[in-house]
Amino acid sequence: MRVHDLTKSYGAATALHGLSFEVAAGETLGLLGPNGAGKSTTIEILEGYRDRSGGEVSVLGVDPQHGGLDWKARLGIVLQTSGEQGTATVREQIAHFAGFYPRPRDVDEVIAAVGLESKAGARIRSLSGGQRRRVDVALGVVGNPELLFLDEPTTGFDPEARRRFWQLIRSLSEDGTSIVLTTHYLDEAAHLSDRVAVVAQGRLVAQGPPDELGDEEARTPRVVWTDSEGPHEVRTTEPGALVARLHAEGGEPRSLEVIRPSLEDVYLDLVAAAARATDAERDATGGDDRHRASSAGVLS
Numbered sequence: 001m002r003v004h005d006l007t008k009s010y011g012a013a014t015a016l017h018g019l020s021f022e023v024a025a026g027e028t029l030g031l032l033g034p035n036g037a038g039k040s041t042t043i044e045i046l047e048g049y050r051d052r053s054g055g056e057v058s059v060l061g062v063d064p065q066h067g068g069l070d071w072k073a074r075l076g077i078v079l080q081t082s083g084e085q086g087t088a089t090v091r092e093q094i095a096h097f098a099g100f101y102p103r104p105r106d107v108d109e110v111i112a113a114v115g116l117e118s119k120a121g122a123r124i125r126s127l128s129g130g131q132r133r134r135v136d137v138a139l140g141v142v143g144n145p146e147l148l149f150l151d152e153p154t155t156g157f158d159p160e161a162r163r164r165f166w167q168l169i170r171s172l173s174e175d176g177t178s179i180v181l182t183t184h185y186l187d188e189a190a191h192l193s194d195r196v197a198v199v200a201q202g203r204l205v206a207q208g209p210p211d212e213l214g215d216e217e218a219r220t221p222r223v224v225w226t227d228s229e230g231p232h233e234v235r236t237t238e239p240g241a242l243v244a245r246l247h248a249e250g251g252e253p254r255s256l257e258v259i260r261p262s263l264e265d266v267y268l269d270l271v272a273a274a275a276r277a278t279d280a281e282r283d284a285t286g287g288d289d290r291h292r293a294s295s296a297g298v299l300s
């Protein structure tokens, strides 16, 4: 998938200001960002559900605005909102969807992968919200897609179902499926993504492998410990050397912890920096964001 300088306006409001990114075959990209950042808009354009205002997009070699049924059959889509409420049973609905695809997965394997074996004969409308969400996921993967879009797929899942879902996604990825995942669960993004892209206010503010995101300052570990003078906290790129020195000087340090910033910590720093940059530019331009300049750490 290739996205170059993608823009989208809703009337006078600009939702996407020129996103560029790529997803290689077999790669999982986590698309992250706060509410209203433009993730769903981006995904809907990639899926061919929404027209773009500008830029170039190629998905499985096709411009989504001109993707036909053959192209759609190569995609799997799990939308953000759960639409499945019908009178069909879980197995009937998944088997029905499987019939739309040339190379579907085995229906019972899919039911097991989303943990709905005990509900296979139940009517979908009798399921809980989290169980219906699992049906959505099953319908998204039953066509054995080359490219799978997952828009907040595990919202409403209990922790065990989320872990099971992660296994399913990893097995799809190992089979060569490319995946675009949006999620507000940063542990999920870190666990599943080869790379993450962070979108804030319609701009791509960072992209890279989850453990390389952000600048070195944001990723520097913290060492905390307590001694007779009270608690201490030091940020250092060589926490092992610091701990060895503390030990040599005073024995076992009390309440010692080495804390590496999580993806969530780095993400929150990036989003806050993007919001500050936007505010500063709005002030500088008297509210006209057409004159936005790129600021440190913020890509446009």
Ligand SMILES: Nc1ncnc2c1ncn2[C@@H]1O[C@H](COP(=O)(O)OP(=O)(O)OP(=O)(O)O)[C@@H](O)[C@H]1O
Binding pocket: 010, 015, 033, 034, 035, 036, 037, 038, 039, 040, 041, 042
């Ligand atoms: N159909 C629409 N008409 C007008 N504005 C829209 C429409 N859809 C989205 N927007 C606006 O575009 C911006 C991006 O919305 P989008 O739904 O893409 O964000 P998101 O990152 O997916 O958010 P969330 O995490 O809440 O799902 C928001 O300001 C939103 O209000």
